[in-house]
Amino acid sequence: MSERKINLEVLRYDPDKDSEPRFQTYKAVPCQDDWVVLDALNYVKDNTDTTLSYRWSCHMAVCGSCGMMIDGEPTLSCKAFLKDYGDTIRVEPLYHFPIERDLVTVIDDFVEKLTKVKPFLIPKQPKSIEEGEYLQTPKQLKKFKQYTLCINCMLCYSACPQYGLIPDFLGPAALSLAHRYNIDSRDGGCQERMKVTATNIGVWECSFVGACSEVCPGHVDPASSLQQMKIASTVDWYKKRLMPWSKS
Amino acid sequence: MSGSSKISNKPIIWGLFAGGGTLTAFLTPALVLITLLVAIGVAPNGLSYSEIHGFASHWLGKLILFGVLSLSLWHAAHRFRIAINDFGIRADIPVAVVLYLLAGIGTIMSVVYLWGM
Amino acid sequence: MRNPYTREIPKYTWYLRQGRYVRYMAREVTSLFIGLHAFLLICGLGALSQGEVAYNEFLAVLESPFYVVFLIVALLFVIYHSIAWFNVTPQAMPVQVGEDFLPGGIIIGAHYGIWAVATIVVLFLAGVF
Incomplete structure (x- = not known):
């Protein structure tokens, strides 16, 4: 296997010393042909600069922790093959999140938003164990399956200009997860979630830029779920006012 | 942001925006092309006064014209409201009031004109 | 810190x-x-x-x-x-037929088809041809 020299321009930030982030270039990092950007970072950390900080865990696009801006695009660094990039690669922490240190971001806002949308089954009629399981057909499963594939990597938040400009916006992943439960045949919590999702900082800050779906490594298509939620909350808005007697 | 925890009233206009967006996507390119033909001096026969007046006098013609014109306006007003916000002019409520007012005036104008024919 | x-x-x-x-x-x-x-x-x-x-x-x-x-x-x-x-219509209004979702290309294609017909009808009514 042949070797290739790559220059890594990494945005560094040391909260104890720096007043603002700065780029540091690691020159001629010896990389194997089949490496990803994460491998190159690991090489630097192991051999050149042990102070370089970044998050990673699984190295196989499952855990969702190694998201970074790679040449300006939100990407999982374990999925960013060096053969797809030039000889100089620019690596930055995910946009729209505060920088904790180097490539590590502060994700508290995202975690808090995830819990706000009640991302769990709220059964229509709670059943006791004796009454048996909640049955579902393959068709009903397929309806929402795509939206279960989110790995919480936050690339969509980093791609979404509305989240960057309006930090209160609940954002693509959290709203998609709400949609995943809303359209689950076993769930009856749509109205309860709408108290959060149908507000101005819910789906209505979304203007369908569509960038979230383009960068999503799991092909969850958050933009799609947000449009469907807008249609659903529009129907709900009119229904509640034109037919106040109808329940749902 | 004030009122951010309340259920949004954006659905009122968004319904018109979405309906208008679909309608304009199907029809507006053809309509602009016809206006362009007039502008370059090759107005098609169907635009003669008697033809168009006949169309606008019939109740179905009135309904079609009203639907296309008003939905185009509400679609445009709502999307332009968001565009202005995206361009960095963060004065959403005044901008929305002005644009929706324009769409409302246009809607009333088309009703008045169609009524009189 | x-x-x-x-x-x-x-x-x-x-x-x-x-x-x-x-x-x-x-x-x-x-x-x-x-x-x-x-x-x-x-x-x-x-x-x-x-x-x-x-x-x-x-x-x-x-x-x-x-x-x-x-x-x-x-x-x-x-x-x-x-x-x-x-x-973007397949994203806003996905269509599930049986278990599977209709491929986006079909939904988009259908819209382009209707667009073409609508354009021809409008131009015809205007007397362009």
């Missing part, structure tokens, strides 16, 4: 960073042309309601270089609106 650093987003120029944001803004600006053209048609309707002389005057006013340029630009933008709108 924690001391997180927040990078500001340039409020007026953020969309210049990537092509996809520029395309998005172009899509949003299509609304300006749809709105202006609708107002132009309403003016025409007003002239029509005033009688033949006023209506023919309106048509004559349109025959100017200003309107030619405006309408060519408007035509490009409204065509872009149609394309951008139809291309």
Whole structure:
């Protein structure tokens, strides 16, 4: 296997010393042909600069922790093959999140938003164990399956200009997860979630830029779920006012 | 942001925006092309006064014209409201009031004109 | 000690960073042309309601270089609106047939087909051919 020299321009930030982030270039990092950007970072950390900080865990696009801006695009660094990039690669922490240190971001806002949308089954009629399981057909499963594939990597938040400009916006992943439960045949919590999702900082800050779906490594298509939620909350808005007697 | 925890009233206009967006996507390119033909001096026969007046006098013609014109306006007003916000002019409520007012005036104008024919 | 650093987003120029944001803004600006053209048609309707002389005057006013340029630009933008709108319909309204979802290409293709028919019908009614 042949070797290739790559220059890594990494945005560094040391909260104890720096007043603002700065780029540091690691020159001629010896990389194997089949490496990803994460491998190159690991090489630097192991051999050149042990102070370089970044998050990673699984190295196989499952855990969702190694998201970074790679040449300006939100990407999982374990999925960013060096053969797809030039000889100089620019690596930055995910946009729209505060920088904790180097490539590590502060994700508290995202975690808090995830819990706000009640991302769990709220059964229509709670059943006791004796009454048996909640049955579902393959068709009903397929309806929402795509939206279960989110790995919480936050690339969509980093791609979404509305989240960057309006930090209160609940954002693509959290709203998609709400949609995943809303359209689950076993769930009856749509109205309860709408108290959060149908507000101005819910789906209505979304203007369908569509960038979230383009960068999503799991092909969850958050933009799609947000449009469907807008249609659903529009129907709900009119229904509640034109037919106040109808329940749902 | 004030009122951010309340259920949004954006659905009122968004319904018109979405309906208008679909309608304009199907029809507006053809309509602009016809206006362009007039502008370059090759107005098609169907635009003669008697033809168009006949169309606008019939109740179905009135309904079609009203639907296309008003939905185009509400679609445009709502999307332009968001565009202005995206361009960095963060004065959403005044901008929305002005644009929706324009769409409302246009809607009333088309009703008045169609009524009189 | 924690001391997180927040990078500001340039409020007026953020969309210049990537092509996809520029395309998005172009899509949003299509609304300006749809709105202006609708107002132009309403003016025409007003002239029509005033009688033949006023209506023919309106048509004559349109025959100017200003309107030619405006309408060519408007035509490009409204065509872009149609394309951008139809291309995202499978996302806004996915169709599940049996277990599977209809491929997006079919939904988009159907919209393009209806668009072509609608355009031909409108042009035919206007007497273009």
